[in-house]
Amino acid sequence: MPKKSRENGLWKAAKKARKFAHAPFSNFKVGAALETDDGEFIGGCNVENATYGLTICAERVAIFKAVSEGKQKFKRVCIVTDTDGPTSPCGACRQLLWEFCGNIEVLMGNRDGILVRTTMGELFPMPFDKKDL
Numbered sequence: 001m002p003k004k005s006r007e008n009g010l011w012k013a014a015k016k017a018r019k020f021a022h023a024p025f026s027n028f029k030v031g032a033a034l035e036t037d038d039g040e041f042i043g044g045c046n047v048e049n050a051t052y053g054l055t056i057c058a059e060r061v062a063i064f065k066a067v068s069e070g071k072q073k074f075k076r077v078c079i080v081t082d083t084d085g086p087t088s089p090c091g092a093c094r095q096l097l098w099e100f101c102g103n104i105e106v107l108m109g110n111r112d113g114i115l116v117r118t119t120m121g122e123l124f125p126m127p128f129d130k131k132d133l
C-alpha cells in the first residue's frame with residue numbers, strides 16, 4: 001500500500017477511536033492510532049475520571065491495547081482532535097511512546113486530515129530509557 005494511503009488509514013482509525021472518547025470533564029476528545037509493523041491499526045481514546053488525575057490519554061490507551069494484544073513493533077502514530085491546529089502528545093505519553101515505539105513517525109491531525117508530520121526524536125530529544133539503567 002502506498003505511504004499516503006497508509007497514513008490516511010491511520011488517520012481514519014484515530015478519528016474513529018476519538019468517537020469513543022470519554023471526556024465529560026474537559027470535553028476535549030482525543031483519538032490516537034498506532035500502525036504496527038505488519039500494517040494493523042490499533043486505536044485508543046482518552047478516558048477521563050472524576051478524580052482527574054486518573055485520566056488516561058488516547059495515546060497511552062492505544063499503546064496499552066496494542067501491548068496487551070502482543071503487538072510491540074510500531075511504525076507510526078496518529079493523534080486526532082477536533083481543533084483547528086494540531087494536538088501534540090503530552091510529556092507522559094512521549095515517555096511511553098519512546099519506550100515502546102522509539103523514533104517512529106508522529107502524525108497530528110484534525111477532522112480534515114493530517115496537519116503535522118514529525119518524529120518522536122524531534123518531540124522527545126535526550127530521553128531517559130533502558131540504556132540509562
Ligand code: THU
Nearest residue numbers: 026028030046057058088089090
Ligand atoms: N489528552 C489526550 O488524550 N492526548 C493528548 O495528546 C493531549 C491530552 C486528553 C487528556 C484529557 O482527557 C484531555 O485530553 C484534556 O487534557
